[in-house]
Amino acid sequence: MDIDLIFKIAAIGIIVSILNQVLARSGREEQATMTTLAGLVVVLMMVAQKIAELFDLVKSLFDF
Amino acid sequence: MESFWKGAGAVVLAVILGLALGKQEKHNAILLTTAVCVMVAGIAIAYLSPVVDLLRRIGDMAQLDQQMLGIVLKTVGIGMIGELACMICRDSGNGALERTLQLLTTGAIFYLALPLLQQLLDLLQEILGGL
Numbered sequence: 001m002d003i004d005l006i007f008k009i010a011a012i013g014i015i016v017s018i019l020n021q022v023l024a025r026s027g028r029e030e031q032a033t034m035t036t037l038a039g040l041v042v043v044l045m046m047v048a049q050k051i052a053e054l055f056d057l058v059k060s061l062f063d064f
Numbered sequence: 065m066e067s068f069w070k071g072a073g074a075v076v077l078a079v080i081l082g083l084a085l086g087k088q089e090k091h092n093a094i095l096l097t098t099a100v101c102v103m104v105a106g107i108a109i110a111y112l113s114p115v116v117d118l119l120r121r122i123g124d125m126a127q128l129d130q131q132m133l134g135i136v137l138k139t140v141g142i143g144m145i146g147e148l149a150c151m152i153c154r155d156s157g158n159g160a161l162e163r164t165l166q167l168l169t170t171g172a173i174f175y176l177a178l179p180l181l182q183q184l185l186d187l188l189q190e191i192l193g194g195l
Contacts, residue, residue: 003074005099010081013092017085043095050102055145057109061116062141063134 005050009043016040068111071104094156105148132183135176142172 016039023032058064078100085093116137123133146169153162 002103003070003077005103006074006078006081006096009092009096009099010085013081013085013089013096016092017089020088040091040095043092047095047099047102050099050106054102054106054109057106058141058145061109061113062137064138064141 002050005046009046012039012043067107071107074100075104094152097155098152101148101152105144109144132180135180138176139173142169142176146172 016036019035020032023029023035078096082093082096085096119137120133123130146165150162150165150169153159153165
C-alpha cells in the first residue's frame with residue numbers, strides 16, 4: 001500500500017491550485033491553464049500506472 | 065490484517081485531502097479518489113486470492129470442469145472492475161459514462177457466459193428429447 005502516492009497527488013493539487021491563483025491574478029490566464037493541465041497530466045500518469053497494476057493483478061488472479 | 069488498517073486509513077486521508085483540494089482542483093480530487101479506490105481494490109483482491117485458491121480446490125474435489133469454474137471466476141473479475149469503474153464515474157458526475165460502462169460489463173459477462181448457456185441448452189434438449 002503506497003500511502004505516499006496519496007500525499008503526492010494532494011501536494012501536486014495544492015501546488016497547482018496556488019500557482020493557478022497567482023498566475024490568474026497577475027493576468028497570465030494562458031499560463032495558468034497550462035499549469036493546471038501539466039499538473040493534471042502528471043497525476044494522471046501516476047494514477048494510470050496504479051490502474052495498470054490493478055488490472056494485471058485481476059488478470060493473474062482470475063485467469064484471464 | 066495490517067493492510068486492512070492501512071486501506072481504511074488511506075480512505076479517510078483521501079476524503080480529508082479531497083476536501084482540502086476543494087472545488088478549484090476538482091479534477092485532481094477525482095484523480096485522488098481514483099488512486100485510492102484502485103489501491104484499496106488491490107488490497108481487497110489480495111485478500112480474495114486465498115478464497116479463489118480454495119474455490120479451485122473445492123472444484124477439483126467435486127470434479128468440476130475447470131473451464132466452467134474459470135468462466136465463473138472471470139465473471140467475478142469483470143464484475144469487480146466494472147463496478148469500480150462505475151463508482152468512479154458516478155463520483156465524478158458522469159452518468160452517461162456510468163450507464164455505458166454498466167452496459168459494457170453486462171455484455172462482457174453475457175459473452176463469457178455463452179458456453180455455460182450453450183451447455184444448459186444442450187442439457188435441456190437432452191432431457192426434453194428423452195421424453
